[in-house]
Amino acid sequence: MNPKIEKLIKLFAKLPRVGNRGGQRIALSLLQDKTGRGIALANAIVDAMENIVPCPRCGVLTDVGAGVCEFCRDSGRANGQLCIVRDLSDVWTLEKSSVFHGRYHIIGGLLSGASGILPTDLNVKNLPSRITDEIITEIIFALPNTVEGKTTQHYIVSTLNDVENVVFSELASGVPLGGDLDYIDDGTLTLAFGGRKSL
């Protein structure tokens, strides 16, 4: 195979959920496209890579030189609520649902022995100063409902022990909307029973 095409396929194949077959299809579709879609994509990648940085306050990716991100700039979102999430895709998911109107804090990972992520790797250093500066009254944990997620949540709560006038909360566990009990795992069912509500 032509080395330039081979290199392109390999780079595409390494992207999440693409793989070798997908990389071949993508490379071929770009090379056979006469409308310059490939060049447009290359330019967009370079533009984003060179001009997007994490917000120094919350970690949301934002334009370089813009100071803080759109969420931190928006005084309408300074409602005292701070939602702690793992990464930017969680912010996008929450934004799409329009369920939360406060500010975010991206910690960038979950504590995990398997992948070697330590407390020092989490973006949590400025949490106390954010709570003070932005007069945060509630911290909502929206981390994955897994062992790693819960471990990370406990760790963060423990580091904020001496912070006053802040309540901590986490998303409810239970049966998802439209969820058939036949297809719900035992762990979820146990949590749903434990958290049952009176009618």
Added chain:
Amino acid sequence: MNPKIEKLIKLFAKLPRVGNRGGQRIALSLLQDKTGRGIALANAIVDAMENIVPCPRCGVLTDVGAGVCEFCRDSGRANGQLCIVRDLSDVWTLEKSSVFHGRYHIIGGLLSGASGILPTDLNVKNLPSRITDEIITEIIFALPNTVEGKTTQHYIVSTLNDVENVVFSELASGVPLGGDLDYIDDGTLTLAFGGRKSL
């Protein structure tokens, strides 16, 4: 969402089998990667888009200015066999299996009323001259085993009616290796029965 990131996601989402969720994952993985994988990908795209063209003889993508492609240059492949395929990914598939050692001819599509592909859209104009110049003795059709594939094959054979000393062949139809009869469709089963071999 940040407009630069949004644009990047949209361009990735349009690639084959990626979609919006996949585009988000890919964009995020590149933006969060510190090793410059995004820039390397952008450079590889531009390099391939600007320096790769179809071989003027057979249609295989090759370096610009190299004349004909690696297959057409390789005199070891001038064995009189010419394999007609739809696109470059079919060439890659056949090369991986090491089943064919002749030359290729990419026609670039299949005749189809639905997608409006006409005989003039097929890369077949130089087939007669290739047969003469390269002393082709067998033309092997490796087009998809579909109505469009067979229609295209019949069309190409009809245009080569007055070519002499060439035999035409097509890939065998039948039960794939490891194929359980339970999962084989009726059409394939009919073809496999019709083409049965004595032991």
